[in-house]
Amino acid sequence: MDFLWTDGVSPRQGAPLREDVHTDVCVIGGGMAGVLCAARLTAQGIDNVLLEARQIGEGITKGTTAVLTAQHDTLYLDIARMYGTECARQYLRANLDALAQFRALAQHIDCALETRPSVMYSRTGRDRLREEAAFLRTLGFPAEYTTDPRLPLPVADAVIYPDMAQFHPLRFLNAVAKGLRIYEHTFVTALDGTTAVTAHGRVHAKKVIIATHFPFLNRHGGYFLKLYQKRSYVIVYDHAPQPGCTAEDAGSGCYFRCYGDLLLIGGGDHRTGRSGEGYAAVEAFARTWFPGARERYRWSNQDCMSLDGIPYIGRYSPALPDVYVATGFNHWGMTTSMAAAAILCDAVAGREHPCAPVFAPGRRMLHPQLFCNLGATLADFVIPTTKRCTHLGCALCWNAAEHSWDCPCHGSRFGPDGALIDNPAMRDAHV
Secondary structure, three states, X not given: OEOOOOOOOOOOOOOOOOOOEEEEEEEEOOOHHHHHHHHHXXXXXXXXXXXXXXXXXXXXXXXXXXXXXXOOOOOHHHHHHHHOHHHHXXXXXXXXXXXXXXXXXXXXOOOOOEEEEEEEEEOOOOOOHHHHHHHXXXXXXXXXXXXXXXXXXXXXXXXXXXXXXXXXXXXHHHHHHOXXXXXXXXXXXXXXXXXXXXXXXXXXEEEEEXXXXXXXXXXXXXXXXXXXXXEEEEEEEEOOOOOOOEEEEOOOOOEEEEEOOEEEEEXXXXXXXXXXXXXXXXXXXXXXXXXXXEEEEEEEEEEEEOOOOOOEEEEEEOOEEEEEEEEOOOOOHHHHHHHHHHHHHHHHOOOOOOOHHHXXXXXOOOOHHHHHHHHHHHHHHOOOOOOEOOOOOOEOEEEOOOOEEEOOOOOOEXXXXXXXXXXXXXXXXXX
8 A cells, every 4th residue: 555644754663662661641542642641741740651563643643534524424403312412512623622722732843734624515405504504503513504515526515624624644743752752663552451472571551542433342341342343445636626624424425625735535435345446336336426536545544443433532441540541533533533532531530521422432322323233243153164253253355456354343344364464463363
């Protein structure tokens, strides 16, 4: 795969942990969420250590499309229906505050942050976008409903979120990470209370934040039931018109944004381990609406999906009062990472963030997606094969497009030789 964001960006040269250390907070996971947590803790004078299995930003963060927006797949109408208007207000405030914090930090970072409207469009007119815009206005946000969003494809209607943003994620991440106490190439094999165990040392902490995309502790929190993972595919083109906004299909179509003179188009999403359109969906979209565009980069990425479309940010489980988690960011990892840093840093300091309740991991699990997750897991357990995921033993499926063994249950991925690529599995597979 050829990633846009790694082009011209020198990887950080970080050292691994080689001794036992003591700290107030141990942050596990060096993607955007983990680094922002560590930076915020440091700014508040709270001693912390960050542990990353590879290099910071080398996991999901380098594959993001790097859109900063309060416009997410889950409609605010649906959040209000599930949990009430106040929770919808909390979700909106958390994301708008996150966007403001990105802007404040980016004033001192060369990360190509640009203000752009964010557009959610409907090809059918049956996605309740008029009602969504009206509801957002009751929450105090100036969403605009329109039947002519001036996109390069015909749409029935759209909601426009003004003054959202986009940026270069790795330039931002590397700048924020400067001066932090980070140990790279340090794989956490277990958590003993609030002590992180690695091959060459232990981090003894008072509190722990797990920001590993998919949580790796299976005995607590029920995350193996509450989460599944999806593959999403991105192709970057030149010689394409610039839309001047970020755009997301309210259905299951493609999304796109510009970066300089390049156009990023994503789509073809499917559950990890299952078949789907993949790159073919993106290619067809580009041929139809951006004829003459030429491919420059392509990659796929992994999104961690929650039961109700809202991330899980807060205490890992009642049985682990000093362990916290940030996961289930769905398709919106960048804005949510900043929101998670604010919520979790307040939590470890003994304060409740005003937007924390809507993200609480302990909220109810009874959603249709729960039964889909259970069905997928049970179906894969009974498949007769020796090729098993080292997470919970589900049958692995060969991904011919990406040459990997993928787990349909929870999204772990392994190379052709069984080498671990993506968590929540913690060790290589026998294939």
